Amino acid sequence: MRIFHAWGVEGSEIKELVLQIVSSYGYLGLFFSLVLGIVGLPIPDEILMTYCGFLVSRGILSFSTTLLVAFSGSVAGMSISYILGSKFGWSLVEKYGKKMGLSEQIQKVQHWYLRYGKFVLTIGYFIPGIRHVTAFTAGISKMPFIIFAQFSYIGGFIWAITFITFGWLLGDHWTKIIRTLHQFSLGITIILASCIFLYLYLKWYKKK
Template sequence: MEFVQEMIAQYGYLALYCLLALGIIGLPIPDEVLMTFVGYLASMGILRYTAAVVVSLLGSMSGMILSYELGRKIGKPLVWKFGKWIWLTPKRLEKAEGWFNRYGMWAVSFGYFIPGIRHLTCYLSGVSGMKRTTYWLFASIGAVVWCVLFITIGYFIGVQFV
């Protein structure tokens, strides 16, 4: 977390954008802690609340779109080749795709709130062939709620200490 604090202190909104995009793709960045910290910084006047929300939204959506496209372009061949190592057989993949085609759009929206799942839903959306417009709509809804919620929590925590 110290690294994250230093990055934001030195590079501001650019660091926030990059850290969120990379965190959504799957790098081990504590996204919820980062967002709460950003809200705290906004309460201290170091960052502007609205700008922090917009940049966070753009960063998280960039990561989600990149993960989706990776899943769409290289997902199935990668799963077919290495899926056996994680007990993902073609039959299980077909079953997962069926479930994902029925409920995946909601998993994308609510997956933001479950660390680990957030990263998989993006990738699996692409692998399952979910339509881009559907994916972007539900990913956007989840991103807006997630960003606003955690930044606001951090903001009000910061207000309590000022």
């Protein structure tokens, strides 16, 4: 990713560092890693949550607590990005955008907003390198915070439960997601997310 190179680090180095942080600091490491990743630091959020799902399968972490922490981290990160866009807007883009490759991404997201509306905030989570830009762009456009929160926070919950469940279901095979994650198109990811929701619903219904 272009952002990785902008920070002068390799994606593999970041991945190992983040997984080590979560292994050492648990829920606290997960929360702050997601906040920083969504704001714009080169953190592999999906791999992080999938790894946490694996820890859930091992009984090291709780599924419900992990989901709550991941959702809270994503909400906090998106809210911070929205505030940055609202307060600093294009002045921040002009100063740092070219170096980090954000200008082109913001233009792309603005085009998506015109075409798909506020649902971009929901599906944008599943597009690496784009999710933090959707919130920032919403802030630039002065979208009312309540509307931003409705679409963004729903997306954050779906995003978090999808990848945590990936890791939980894959168990010891969770590393397979690393090799295939960036090959998934948005459509395939949505299909997988739908299957996970169906699986969880049927499991809950059977118990009930």
